[in-house]
């Protein structure tokens with residue numbers, strides 16, 4: 329398979345799991361999961377979805393159900409901080425925006441981060457672009473009609489923008505260098521491109537979600553940007569959990585950007601292989617627990633990507649009686665046709681609880697709830 333970051337025909341299949349697969353929205357798709365690592369640049373990528381264009385045009389409606397469905401990022405001093413609010417804050421911190429700047433949200437969806445940015449900086453001129461018509465209604469009233477575009481950004485916008493943002497867009501596209509090139513065409517010579525993508529080494533769950541075709545690394549990002557005529561000004565892994573925040577700009581004239589050091593690429597590839605091995609281990613732990621506990625009632629702690637991963641692997645060997653999750657927004661709802669309960673409502677007859685959380689926090693979460701001391705309850709961790 330060809331690497332979509334560096335272009336080399338140098339990708340090794342490192343992970344294959346037969347259908348079903350998990351999506352980033354914690355749904356199940358009846359396709360195989362295949363993940364590759366590029367030996368040249370340290371990029372990780374997943375196989376194509378059957379009809380990737382259609383998936384985003386009609387099926388991928390993130391947070392569309394309710395105006396308040398903005399993802400909670402953090403709670404600071406008892407006050408909820410939403411992801412879009414937080415992203416707008418990062419932009420202000422990372423980019424020096426001139427007065428009256430032209431700003432484009434590329435792959436905007438509801439463009440809430442841009443909306444939040446306009447609240448902080450009413451002087452900017454907002455533009456939006458998305459590959460779907462679904463979000464038009466969210467742009468009405470605050471983005472002028474001639475500053476909205478769908479399917480492709482018009483040629484009149486070439487070289488216009490002081491800032492282009494793309495929040496969690498590039499992981500979804502098959503040809504990221506084409507998108508980077510499109511963004512380079514739209515940037516003004518002194519413009520900045522601010523984007524975020526998942527960091528698979530900071531958030532291992534990113535590896536198995538099939539709609540994330542790209543899993544960028546600190547070595548593949550500069551290589552992919554370079555091919556589109558851009559260079560990295562700043563790259564950060566501390567401000568947004570499990571993600572890279574990157575500021576890039578256009579290379580000037582024949583400016584050369586040095587490639588990542590081969591030893592760094594090697595270190596990245598080693599870490600990617602370890603991430604991959606951890607998923608194979610998780611599969612074995614789940615399979616062994618199912619075999620050992622046949623006939624006992626099962627629940628899954630966590631109704632997110634990890635929980636969906638466990639469910640997909642046990643659905644044909646008994647499935648689960650319920651999901652348990654701390655997030656009050658999902659209580660009383662079904663996930664994959666299975667009820668979601670708060671932790672305190674875990675039924676007494678559950679004998680096996682799969683702890684489907686990021687392994688880094690799983691054991692502490694169970695201890696905090698006292699589940700590790702509960703009589704007759706076997707906890708199954710993924711690592």
Ligand SMILES: [Zn+2]
Pocket residue numbers: 331332333334335336366367368369370371548
């Ligand atoms: Zn590569």
